Amino acid sequence: MGENVDAARVRACLAGDSDAFAGLVAEYEKPVYNLALRMLRDPEEARDIAQTVFLKAWQNLSTYDPKYKFYSWIYRIAINESLNVLRARTRGMESVDERLPAEDAGPSDLLDGEQVRGVVLDAIDRLKPEHRAVIVLKYFVERDYEDMAEILGIDAKTVKSRLYTARQLLKDRLATRGVV
Amino acid sequence: MTIGNDRLHELIQADLDGAISAAERAELARLLLQDPDARRLHGQLQRTDRLLRDIPADEPPAGLRDAVIAGSARRGVAAGRWNRLSTYRIAAAFVGGLLVVGIAYFLGDGSPPGRELQGSVSASKDLAAATVTESRASLQAEGFEVEASLHRDGDRLRLELASSAARPGELAVKIDPAATWLAGSADDVSLAGKRDEVTVRLPAGRHVSVLDFSGASPLRLELRAEGRVIAEARLSVSEP
Numbered sequence: 297m298g299e300n301v302d303a304a305r306v307r308a309c310l311a312g313d314s315d316a317f318a319g320l321v322a323e324y325e326k327p328v329y330n331l332a333l334r335m336l337r338d339p340e341e342a343r344d345i346a347q348t349v350f351l352k353a354w355q356n357l358s359t360y361d362p363k364y365k366f367y368s369w370i371y372r373i374a375i376n377e378s379l380n381v382l383r384a385r386t387r388g389m390e391s392v393d394e395r396l397p398a399e400d401a402g403p404s405d406l407l408d409g410e411q412v413r414g415v416v417l418d419a420i421d422r423l424k425p426e427h428r429a430v431i432v433l434k435y436f437v438e439r440d441y442e443d444m445a446e447i448l449g450i451d452a453k454t455v456k457s458r459l460y461t462a463r464q465l466l467k468d469r470l471a472t473r474g475v476v
Numbered sequence: 477m478t479i480g481n482d483r484l485h486e487l488i489q490a491d492l493d494g495a496i497s498a499a500e501r502a503e504l505a506r507l508l509l510q511d512p513d514a515r516r517l518h519g520q521l522q523r524t525d526r527l528l529r530d531i532p533a534d535e536p537p538a539g540l541r542d543a544v545i546a547g548s549a550r551r552g553v554a555a556g557r558w559n560r561l562s563t564y565r566i567a568a569a570f571v572g573g574l575l576v577v578g579i580a581y582f583l584g585d586g587s588p589p590g591r592e593l594q595g596s597v598s599a600s601k602d603l604a605a606a607t608v609t610e611s612r613a614s615l616q617a618e619g620f621e622v623e624a625s626l627h628r629d630g631d632r633l634r635l636e637l638a639s640s641a642a643r644p645g646e647l648a649v650k651i652d653p654a655a656t657w658l659a660g661s662a663d664d665v666s667l668a669g670k671r672d673e674v675t676v677r678l679p680a681g682r683h684v685s686v687l688d689f690s691g692a693s694p695l696r697l698e699l700r701a702e703g704r705v706i707a708e709a710r711l712s713v714s715e716p
Contacts, residue, residue: 314545314548314549317545317548318541318545321541321544321545322541325536325540325541325544326533326535326536327533329534329536329537329540330533330536333534339534339537343536343537343540346536346540346544347540347543347544350544350547350548351544351547351548351551354547354548354551355551355684412527413527413530413531416527416528416531417531431528435529435531436531441493456489459489460485460489463489463492463521463524463525464521466524466528467517467520467521467524470520470523470524470527471520475527476519476520476523476524476527
């Protein structure tokens with residue numbers, strides 16, 4: 297969806313047009329839900345996060361700065377909400393070394409497509425939140441470095457470095473399982 | 477894979493991102509040709525990339541969109557609209573309040589109003605039909621500021637409340653239970669155990685609440701803090 301269409305919808309929302317907000321929800325419902333789903337790997341939590349994201353957007357539309365892309369703004373809310381859930385989830389738990397293989401690691405020569413997908417999602421699940429975030433934005437929301445930098449509030453060089461590390465970690469884990 | 481490791485990684489990353497130039501591609505090909513470890517690394521990262529890209533997007537659960545739209549409707553107007561209009565509303569309510577007090581002063585016995593409790597009320601009218609379709613009030617006291625507007629839409633009365641409070645309080649909406657009943661509201665609303673009263677909790681900070689009633693106005697509002705009524709107002713619109 298073009299940025300101009302988003303900007304026009306935001307202006308219409310601020311003028312009290314609730315149909316314009318429905319248009320924004322229809323446009324971003326799927327990527328926001330998938331972003332949360334891949335960050336949290338829990339459909340129920342992803343649904344709650346998606347709902348919270350849109351309601352926060354609705355309530356804070358006046359703080360949206362149109363010089364930024366609308367999707368960057370809403371994905372940023374989604375990433376922050378997901379990170380909050382992840383932090384709450386891991387609070388009090390021992391931190392997992394993302395470089396270590398999972399306990400059930402071992403070559404898996406006879407995995408079918410669905411099982412391979414499960415192994416990949418397990419590997420993402422073991423990444424630290426900052427590494428998971430760049431993988432999710434790159435592969436599941438299909439953002440480039442510039443967008444990811446805007447969404448995460450970091451510079452593009454740091455995004456590139458995090459993505460490089462995250463890919464290496466995933467590759468190592470998938471190699472241990474004989475998947476790559 | 478010891479010479480030019482950084483350069484190799486940079487080229488592989490560019491390749492995975494589809495941002496590699498023809499010259500860089502040739503350079504990468506040369507490096508891969510020279511080093512079997514580099515070839516293995518490149519192959520594994522390419523397969524990892526492909527596996528990630530092959531994971532399909534899930535469809536959002538049915539009902540998510542409707543839940544979001546319903547939730548935004550319960551929360552009332554978008555914040556931006558509220559923020560922009562609030563200044564005008566406060567100004568209009570203030571002027572309305574001055575007019576009410578002034579008229580009362582000149583039409584009455586000339587003595588100033590003795591009651592401390594006050595709220596200002598203004599109404600917009602559909603002049604053609606001489607029908608009041610919207611009524612507004614502003615209640616301000618002891619660090620609380622509540623702007624209330626009542627709209628009629630057919631049989632439905634919608635009360636929108638926007639509060640700004642330095643400490644928690646509550647707003648009681650007094651209704652005639654024989655003529656009016658609560659049809660819908662957010663979780664911050666309770667019936668307070670009385671048939672003639674609907675209570676909205678006002679947390680510290682800014683808060684917006686929307687209540688839908690069926691039936692007839694007027695609605696009387698009581699702003700309360702620490703069990704005391706500190707301001708009141710009355711909202712009334714024409715019957716359908």
